[in-house]
Amino acid sequence: MTNMGYGRGEAQYLSAPPYVLACIVMWCMAWLGDRYRIRGPLLLVNCALGFIGAPMLGWAPQSGVRYFGTFLICASAQGGIPTCMTYQANNIRGHWKRAFCSATMIGFGGIGGIAGSLIFRTQDRPTYHPGIYGVLACNVLITVIVVINTIHFRRENRKADRGEKVLEGDVNFRYTI
Numbered sequence: 735m736t737n738m739g740y741g742r743g744e745a746q747y748l749s750a751p752p753y754v755l756a757c758i759v760m761w762c763m764a765w766l767g768d769r770y771r772i773r774g775p776l777l778l779v780n781c782a783l784g785f786i787g788a789p790m791l792g793w794a795p796q797s798g799v800r801y802f803g804t805f806l807i808c809a810s811a812q813g814g815i816p817t818c819m820t821y822q823a824n825n826i827r828g829h830w831k832r833a834f835c836s837a838t839m840i841g842f843g844g845i846g847g848i849a850g851s852l853i854f855r856t857q858d859r860p861t862y863h864p865g866i867y868g869v870l871a872c873n874v875l876i877t878v879i880v881v882i883n884t885i886h887f888r889r890e891n892r893k894a895d896r897g898e899k900v901l902e903g904d905v906n907f908r909y910t911i
Contacts, residue, residue, distance in 0.1 A: 739797050748801065752808035759783075764820075764891040773821035774880045774887075774911050780814035781880075783807070792866035802853035807869065814876075815843070824910035825887070827902040846872075884911055 740748060763776045787806025794800050822839055826832045854865035887909035893899040894908060901907045 752805045753812065755805050756808045756812035759809040760816055763813055763817045768821060772911055773817055773824060773834060776817045776823060776883045777814060777876060779879050780810045780817065781873040781877050782810075783813070784810035784869060788866050788869040788873070792861055792863060810873075821910065825883075827904060827907060887911055 759780075763780070767773050767776050784801055785805045787803040787810060790803030791807060792803075794803065808885050819839065820835065822835055823832055826835050849868070850865070853868040854862050888911060890899065890901060891908045891911075894901045894905075901909065
């Protein structure tokens with residue numbers, strides 16, 4: 735039995751549906767981002783899903799509520815990856831610079847997987863509070879970075895619109911919010 739009351743087979747079967755939601759969220763975020771030329775606000779939506787899902791998983795006494803929390807966390811984490819990668823790529827010019835930044839982001843994603851295995855420790859089961867706190871802290875960090883970038887990018891775009899500044903060496907370039 736798992737800590738949510740399901741057998742191993744049931745638990746394996748129930749691990750797939752959260753990724754179906756993540757796929758839907760990923761597709762919707764991509765469509766919205768391309769349609770409205772935004773990325774930062776969509777990352778904030780992904781963080782909101784994590785802010786809601788992590789406490790549900792960590793502190794709800796009912797297994798059904800905790801299971802629903804896994805849907806939100808999975809949608810937040812997996813749904814945010816393409817949005818984050820596009821946010822980075824849209825705001826950097828130059829092939830080498832963009833390639834270096836993409837590789838760095840992917841590398842830190844791998845490091846995040848290692849960190850996740852270290853903060854979700856077996857001795858902390860069944861609540862995994864250090865891991866839940868880590869998820870919440872990462873969502874806070876992403877929120878702060880996106881808000882700071884949004885303020886900075888809007889300010890820089892306004893300067894470029896007034897002709898006071900050339901962004902990234904191209905008079906037509908504007909940061910994606």
